[in-house]
Amino acid sequence: MTPEPAVTDVIHAGGEHLPVLLDEVEQRLIALSGDAGPVLTAHASSTIAAGGKRLRPLLVLLAAGDPPLDSAPLVRAAAAVELVHSATLVHDDVLDVAALRRGQPTVFATAGRGAALCTGDLLFARAFSELARNGRPDQIEVLSLAGSALAQGELLQRADAWNTAVTLERYLERCDLKTARLFGGACVLGALQTGGPHDELGEFGARIGLAFQLLDDVLDVSGPAERTGKHRGTDLLDGTVTLPFILAREHDAELAGLDPRTIDSPQAAEEICDRIAATGALEEARARALAMVDEAKAGLPAGLADQQHFALEVVANGVVARYS
Numbered sequence: 001m002t003p004e005p006a007v008t009d010v011i012h013a014g015g016e017h018l019p020v021l022l023d024e025v026e027q028r029l030i031a032l033s034g035d036a037g038p039v040l041t042a043h044a045s046s047t048i049a050a051g052g053k054r055l056r057p058l059l060v061l062l063a064a065g066d067p068p069l070d071s072a073p074l075v076r077a078a079a080a081v082e083l084v085h086s087a088t089l090v091h092d093d094v095l096d097v098a099a100l101r102r103g104q105p106t107v108f109a110t111a112g113r114g115a116a117l118c119t120g121d122l123l124f125a126r127a128f129s130e131l132a133r134n135g136r137p138d139q140i141e142v143l144s145l146a147g148s149a150l151a152q153g154e155l156l157q158r159a160d161a162w163n164t165a166v167t168l169e170r171y172l173e174r175c176d177l178k179t180a181r182l183f184g185g186a187c188v189l190g191a192l193q194t195g196g197p198h199d200e201l202g203e204f205g206a207r208i209g210l211a212f213q214l215l216d217d218v219l220d221v222s223g224p225a226e227r228t229g230k231h232r233g234t235d236l237l238d239g240t241v242t243l244p245f246i247l248a249r250e251h252d253a254e255l256a257g258l259d260p261r262t263i264d265s266p267q268a269a270e271e272i273c274d275r276i277a278a279t280g281a282l283e284e285a286r287a288r289a290l291a292m293v294d295e296a297k298a299g300l301p302a303g304l305a306d307q308q309h310f311a312l313e314v315v316a317n318g319v320v321a322r323y324s
Contacts, residue, residue, distance in 0.1 A: 007053050007054070007055070007058065007318065009314055009318060010058060010062070010311060010314045010315045010318055011058075013307070013310055013311040013314040014061070014062055014307070014308075014311040015307055015311070017066075017067050018061060018062075018311075021061050021067060021071060021074070021075060021078070022054065022057070022058065022061065024071070024075045025054070025057050025061075025075050025078045025079050025082070026054075028075055028076065028079040028130070029048045029079050029082060029083070030045070030048065032079060032083060032126045032130055033045045033047070033048040033123070033126070036122055039111075039115065040115075040118060040119060040122050043107045043111060043115055043116075043118075043119040044119050044122055044123060044126075046104075046107070047086050047089070047090055047107060047119060047123070048086060050101065050102050050104050051102070052085075052086075052102065054082060055183075055212075055315075056078075056081045056082055056085050056182060056183065056186045057078035057079065057081055057082045057186070058078075058315065059081075059183060059186040059187050059190065059205055059315065060074065060077050060078040060081055060186045060187070060189050060190040061074065061078055061190060062187075062190065062308065062311050062312055062315060063186070063187040063188070063189075063190030063191045063196065063198075063201045063205070063312075064190035064191065064193050064194045064196065065194055065196055065304070065305060065308045066194070066305065066308075067194075068193070068194060073133075073134045073136075073193055074190065074193045074194070076130050076131060076133055076134055077131060077134065077139060077189040077190065077193055078186075078189075078190075079127075079130055080127040080128070080130045080131040080143060080189075081127075081143065081182065081185070081186045081189065083123045083124070083126055083127035083130065084123075084124060084127045084143060084146070084147055084150075084182065085182060086123050087120040087121070087122075087123035087124040087127065088120070088150050088154075089101060090106075090107055090108075090116050090119050090120035090123065091116070091117065091120040092154070093106040093107065093108045093109075093116060094108050094113055094116045094117060094120075095154070095158070096238055107119050124147070127143070128140065128143070128144075131143055134193075136192070136193075138192055139189055139192055139193075142185050142188050142189055142192070143185060143189065145181070145185070146181045146182045146184070146185035147182075149176075149177040149178075149181035149182075150177065150178055150181070150182065152177050153174050153175075153176070153177030153178030153179075153181075154178065156170070156173065156174045156177065157174055157178065157240060160174070160240075160241060161238075161239040161240065162239040162241075162259075162260050162261060163241060164241055164245070164249065164255075164256065164257075164258055164259075164260055166241045166246065167246075168243075168246055171241070171242065171243060171246055172210070175210055175213040175214065176206070176210060178213070179209050179210065179212060179213040179216075180205075180206040180207070180209035180210040180213065181206065181209070182209065183205040183206055183208060183209025183210075183212065184202040184203065184204075184205040184206030184209060185202070185205070186205055187201040187202050187204060187205030188201065188202040188205070196304075197301040197303070197304075200299065200300070200301035201300075201301065201312075203296075203299055204296045204297075204299055204300055204312065204316075207292050207293070207295055207296035207299070208292070208293060208296045208315070208316050208319050210292055211289040211290075211292040211293045211296070211316075211319050211320070212319045214243055214285055214286075214288060214289040214292070215285075215286065215289045215319065215320070217235065217242035217243050217244060217285070218243070218244055218282050218285050218286055218289075220232065220233065220234055220235045220242065220244075221233065221235075221242075221244045221245075221273045221276050221277065221282060222273075222277065222282055223273070231266045231269065231270075232266075232269060232270050232273045233263070233266070233269025233270055233272060233273045234269070236260060236263050236269045236272055236273070237263060237264075237266070237269050239260055239261070241260070243281075243285045243288070244276050244277075244281045244282055244285050245276060245281075247279070247281035247284050247285060248275070248276040248279040248281035251279040251280070251281070252275060252278075252279050254275075255272075255275060255276070255279075258272070286320075289319075289320065290320055293316050293317070293319060293320055296316050297312075297313050297316050300312055300313070
């Protein structure tokens with residue numbers, strides 16, 4: 001896996017131990033996606049190999065600070081978080097009838113609904129099996145609560161489908177459940193493993209997770225497809241109303257009265273994206289995300305080692321850099 005530039009900056013800031021631990025996490029992910037029979041192994045392995053930024057396991061490691069002499073439990077916690085994240089992506093692709101993920105064909109597209117559901121289930125099961133080896137009920141509870149929040153957030157998103165009147169508060173609640181809770185949980189897991197300030201670091205993770213989701217929704221409107229791996233306005237085509245639309249409808253009465261079911265082609269979605277951008281909503285959404293990142297950095301607990309504090313600030317800045 002080749003990290004993105006912003007992630008590379010974090011790795012350099014985190015110290016010499018960080019790339020070693022990340023490589024160990026990667027090896028655990030490869031091992032945990034295998035040995036499930038030829039069909040499931042192929043689908044689970046391809047899902048893991050598709051990569052991504054590995055931002056959530058990175059947060060586990062950074063929140064831990066200096067690694068303990070026995071780093072295996074920390075590596076297991078980091079791998080478990082990424083497996084839960086990967087499982088939700090596979091299931092999301094089923095719900096969204098998605099053909100592509102990170103520019104690659106999804107398990108759903110190549111093998112069908114049943115295979116995709118079973119692949120996601122396998123990854124969920126392997127995540128908790130791996131974490132259970134740490135013998136820490138508190139860690140199991142943290143990951144379980146984050147996984148439950150993901151499911152609740154998905155249900156909210158389904159309930160809000162095609163509703164252009166969804167409120168900002170409801171949207172933020174959905175983002176908190178679907179994204180921020182797992183970011184926060186990742187930080188809590190790392191801090192618990194080394195006895196760090198887990199509550200404060202969990203809040204840090206949740207704030208940057210929320211900013212991450214806001215900017216992801218901005219990227220869906222701004223594109224381009226070569227960067228995001230999907231057409232502009234994919235959320236609109238799916239009936240998902242996100243922050244850019246919510247902000248834009250305050251400045252464009254026709255958008256406020258739009259029936260999203262009329263957005264029935266990538267070209268139609270592109271046209272709506274252009275109208276959203278013309279209102280200045282993308283800049284406003286980005287400003288909100290920037291404010292969340294600033295709050296996250298300001299809330300970092302006192303007493304962290306200088307290198308750990310700096311690395312966490314770098315990862316927070318990297319959330320914003322992905323939009324720039």
